[in-house]
Amino acid sequence: MATSQAMTQKPTDRVNGLDTQRFVETVDAVKHDTTLARFEFRARNQWIGGMVTRTSVQDFYGAGAEDRSRAEPFTFTSSEPPVLLGANEGAGAGEVLLHALASCVASTAVLHATARGIRIDSIATELKGEVDLRGLLGLDSAVRPGYQRITVKMAITADCSDAQLDELLQAVRDHSPMYDSISRPVAVVLERVA
Amino acid sequence: MATSQAMTQKPTDRVNGLDTQRFVETVDAVKHDTTLARFEFRARNQWIGGMVTRTSVQDFYGAGAEDRSRAEPFTFTSSEPPVLLGANEGAGAGEVLLHALASCVASTAVLHATARGIRIDSIATELKGEVDLRGLLGLDSAVRPGYQRITVKMAITADCSDAQLDELLQAVRDHSPMYDSISRPVAVVLERVA
Numbered sequence: 001m002a003t004s005q006a007m008t009q010k011p012t013d014r015v016n017g018l019d020t021q022r023f024v025e026t027v028d029a030v031k032h033d034t035t036l037a038r039f040e041f042r043a044r045n046q047w048i049g050g051m052v053t054r055t056s057v058q059d060f061y062g063a064g065a066e067d068r069s070r071a072e073p074f075t076f077t078s079s080e081p082p083v084l085l086g087a088n089e090g091a092g093a094g095e096v097l098l099h100a101l102a103s104c105v106a107s108t109a110v111l112h113a114t115a116r117g118i119r120i121d122s123i124a125t126e127l128k129g130e131v132d133l134r135g136l137l138g139l140d141s142a143v144r145p146g147y148q149r150i151t152v153k154m155a156i157t158a159d160c161s162d163a164q165l166d167e168l169l170q171a172v173r174d175h176s177p178m179y180d181s182i183s184r185p186v187a188v189v190l191e192r193v194a
Numbered sequence: 195m196a197t198s199q200a201m202t203q204k205p206t207d208r209v210n211g212l213d214t215q216r217f218v219e220t221v222d223a224v225k226h227d228t229t230l231a232r233f234e235f236r237a238r239n240q241w242i243g244g245m246v247t248r249t250s251v252q253d254f255y256g257a258g259a260e261d262r263s264r265a266e267p268f269t270f271t272s273s274e275p276p277v278l279l280g281a282n283e284g285a286g287a288g289e290v291l292l293h294a295l296a297s298c299v300a301s302t303a304v305l306h307a308t309a310r311g312i313r314i315d316s317i318a319t320e321l322k323g324e325v326d327l328r329g330l331l332g333l334d335s336a337v338r339p340g341y342q343r344i345t346v347k348m349a350i351t352a353d354c355s356d357a358q359l360d361e362l363l364q365a366v367r368d369h370s371p372m373y374d375s376i377s378r379p380v381a382v383v384l385e386r387v388a
Contacts, residue, residue, distance in 0.1 A: 017244030018279055026279070027331055037327035041288045045296030047317035050211030053300045055293040057285045063277045070275065074285040078297035081264065083257045085212055091251045091268040093298035093372050094235045099249040100294055102239030103272035104287035105384060106247045108330065123241035131371055133231035136302065137221055138369050146374030152384040169386050175332050177325055178287050180340030183382040188373060190299060190346040192363050
């Protein structure tokens with residue numbers, strides 16, 4: 001099977017490590033049937049004790065079907081450092097959010113660079129997020145519990161001009177799903193179930 | 195050292211796996227010096243190729259000092275499934291965000307339950323987030339790139355009434371840093387550096 005598949009497949013064009021033919025096919029498919037664009041991502045989490053919880057991620061819905069590509073779930077342990085009553089059993093929730101944002105702005109840059117024919121050499125980002133613990137602890141209702149500000153400094157090198165890189169960064173601000181989810185309000189519904 | 199420390203330490207009261215004495219001391223310290231409440235979390239991310247990036251998390255500032263409690267960084271690989279042009283090298287950015295939210299609402303519930311003297315038996319959450327790929331791909335400017343809606347179903351059992359659990363869930367909505375960061379806008383500054 002693998003051999004015959006390899007023999008009948010055309011050699012793949014890869015730009016920035018992406019299969020450009022598949023990329024074009026994906027965009028065309030979504031253009032022709034917008035229902036293929038609907039995705040539902042999922043996660044399950046369980047409290048272990050203290051500040052420690054464990055998250056499992058495996059199935060999702062997208063491109064018109066339940067995805068079956070993952071034989072095993074991804075699992076993550078989160079906790080907090082001692083100063084926040086944990087014992088560093090895992091990264092903290094606030095740090096995990098920065099990870100989500102970091103990976104999203106980088107991969108969005110890669111997608112939009114590829115669409116523009118820009119070949120990227122490197123992307124490295126540094127993120128900082130400020131939070132005031134009084135919000136979490138309920139000590140001052142004027143202090144929000146969440147991030148007051150997040151800065152993302154992106155160093156990016158590619159075979160294009162600085163002006164094109166600036167335009168690419170604007171595309172990231174406009175199209176990164178996690179940049180959007182954090183910088184603009186998302187309807188989050190938290191409800192208790194039996 | 196360990197023996198003499200154990201001998202001089204008072205036996206710790208633990209509720210929900212948390213050191214309640216330390217918890218009270220933390221709240222008191224922040225009340226007396228609000229600058230101790232200021233935290234800055236950090237992450238570094240590097241593009242590996244295609245949709246694959248790697249994030250490293252270690253140092254942060256909080257409680258008036260640079261934290262030195264982590265000898266090694268936490269590292270995470272993120273990618274996407276084949277239908278989103280990756281090869282499942284790691285969970286996707288959207289799933290990582292759900293993980294951040296899940297761990298935060300659970301640990302916030304534990305903190306506020308402990309403050310109320312509620313002993314929790316179990317917390318399990320299921321999260322679903324809807325996103326439309328047309329936003330990421332820039333195919334329709336009326337479609338936001340990020341989550342359109344996230345639902346969090348929390349099953350929680352504890353030594354208290356249903357009314358107290360409902361009140362606890364409201365405290366989570368009001369005080370969870372990641373619930374706040376996702377449901378309300380955060381100032382995110384993305385800039386290019388040399």
